[in-house]
Amino acid sequence: VYGTVSAQGPTRARLDRDAVARTALELADREGLAALSMRRLADALGVGTMTLYGYFRTKEDLLDAVIDAGYADFEPPPPSSSFRDAARELIFAARAVLQRHPALVEIRGAQPTVRQRAYRITEAAVGALMDAGFTPDEAARAFRVLFDYVFGYALVNPHAPSDELRREAHASLVALPPEEFPALTSMAAEMAEAVGGGDQFEYGLERILDGLEARLALSASATTASAGAPAARRRRTGRRAR
């Protein structure tokens, strides 16, 4: 007696690709990518397993949509006046997405990502870098350093820093044989702090920004000498770049 009002089953919203993908993302974030099976996802949605194949040709197709759903959460920060602030805000926003959706990092390990929404981060970042005076070539390279760092940090440190992580790291370090690991065993406390410490990400980001700023100063003075003021790309809010 198919009722008209009451919702039966775990989830009874009208299904479409996006709704399925969002539920899949939630499942993978919560229990890990390995827990995301077509059968479990169908159960969570209250439909038969094969119903999912009406929305996605294969599981790979579903994972693409999951990536898209994850990057939809990226919110470009408001433009900042200084290069330093703009870059910092952007990288923090990018890290926030990967932290909220660890599944994105897990999936990236299995296949390259070329989803349009993922490129929104790239667009915002290279835009900011060129606004700061980087040439297109340098902006592309600088972006990749920052991006690789954020991904690497997320991969190596998938969980938020915690006392428990610190304790575990410390325990595994002091268990090493000192003859073979003289430095590590002598500085186990400092290493454990760097593994599970709350401001390690910021430390690394500041060092990279130092390096990029030094590079910018160099190339800016070179540009000034040969062709006047640096770049002066139209503001990001403008429609056409260059």
Next chain:
Amino acid sequence: VYGTVSAQGPTRARLDRDAVARTALELADREGLAALSMRRLADALGVGTMTLYGYFRTKEDLLDAVIDAGYADFEPPPPSSSFRDAARELIFAARAVLQRHPALVEIRGAQPTVRQRAYRITEAAVGALMDAGFTPDEAARAFRVLFDYVFGYALVNPHAPSDELRREAHASLVALPPEEFPALTSMAAEMAEAVGGGDQFEYGLERILDGLEARLALSASATTASAGAPAARRRRTGRRAR
């Protein structure tokens, strides 16, 4: 008629944990982590599937040994006189391991790594950093930046740079709508180069080293002002650190 001399089956070396782990690593590197199943591995070794459980309690146990087998390939470079050279050599050696064994990156995405052989890289790196004058706290943090960068690079760019990669990246960039991605579409060539270019890794490493060197100069002068010469840790070849 069980012969005494001739080898039958795909592999007929005496089996032990290490031999099994090395075959598993080879399989995962060649065909991806997903291809490494207990059944396929047993076939490759010419034994019954359940035989493997005589060497490893679970698949997770096997993967730990696979990680260990991968990091066994790390060869610490000879000590260099300058901080810059030492760090560069070390990071290149670390990247070489991850490039030869992409399975290490794939596995890391699924679970944290705490294998003794993996710590050899850490030991060599923090040793070099402290030799250069970093305090234990700064050495731990600086190491993590470099380490996260190497891992991030390996995760984002699992294949060696190639013309094909560059072409694919370029194609997906120029396909983006210019109104939404003004910067990216205007610099597609530069971005494609940074994705598949041969010296992108080096570019990023140099920027990070610039940032770390600046930091070292700062803390060294602070140390000099307050306590004389910087650190002067005993050479890494010495047994006791501090």
Next chain:
DNA sequence: ACCTGAACACCGTTCAAGT
């Protein structure tokens, strides 16, 4: 003691049958 086939509870996906 060592090795391993059968079996169980899972996968992704094809195919044909239900409405």
Next chain:
DNA sequence: ACCTGAACACCGTTCAAGT
């Protein structure tokens, strides 16, 4: 037209039987 159960070729692992 849409949905989905049965079935197939895979998983990791337990258990009991083979030598």
